[in-house]
Amino acid sequence: MVQRQCWPLKQFGSPALDALGPMQYCALNSMLDAAYPKGALNYWKSSFLAQLSDDAIDVMIDAFARCPTPMGQLLIEHFHGAATQVGITDTAFPLRAEGYNFLVLAEWNGLGDHEPVHRMGEADLQ
Numbered sequence: 001m002v003q004r005q006c007w008p009l010k011q012f013g014s015p016a017l018d019a020l021g022p023m024q025y026c027a028l029n030s031m032l033d034a035a036y037p038k039g040a041l042n043y044w045k046s047s048f049l050a051q052l053s054d055d056a057i058d059v060m061i062d063a064f065a066r067c068p069t070p071m072g073q074l075l076i077e078h079f080h081g082a083a084t085q086v087g088i089t090d091t092a093f094p095l096r097a098e099g100y101n102f103l104v105l106a107e108w109n110g111l112g113d114h115e116p117v118h119r120m121g122e123a124d125l126q
Contacts, residue, residue, distance in 0.1 A: 003021070006020045006021070035071075035073075036107065037109070039109065040071070040107050040108065040109050041107065041108050041109070042105065042106070042107050043105075043106040043107075044103060044104070044105050044106075045103070045104045046101055046102060046103040046104070047101075047102050048079075048095050048099055048100070048101055048102070049099055049100040049101075049102050050097065050099045051099065051100075052076065052100050056102075060074055060102070063104075067106075068106075069106055069107065069108045071106075071107040071108055071109075072104075072105065072106050072107065073103075073104075073105040073107070074102070074103070074104060074105070075101075075102070075103040075105065076100050076101070076102055076103075077100065077101040077103070078100055079095065079096075079097075079098060079099050079100065079101060080098050083096065084096050084097060084098045
């Protein structure tokens with residue numbers, strides 16, 4: 001099934017790397033481990049967006065340009081399909097409408113003044 005779904009994308013051109021295909025859950029769950037080194041300090045904030053508008057993307061880009069840490073990240077997770085077909089009272093996670101989970105991740109190493117880092121874009125992104 002994955003092969004059939006990926007076929008149009010794979011026909012687009014010659015990729016530098018073709019990593020599209022089935023993946024074991026444990027492999028998926030650990031593939032970003034190196035980006036979160038032991039001892040790093042983290043501040044995460046998220047919000048759910050009903051749509052991913054051009055204005056929202058512009059705000060994200062502008063805020064990230066001022067990110068005070070090279071380890072900062074913005075992540076967008078698209079909620080759709082099976083995740084939206086579960087009743088809002090069926091599990092502990094009530095966000096079941098199609099949309100986007102937007103995460104702001106500030107990560108840094110070492111000691112010092114953490115205030116600028118963990119406030120990364122907070123006022124702009126609320």
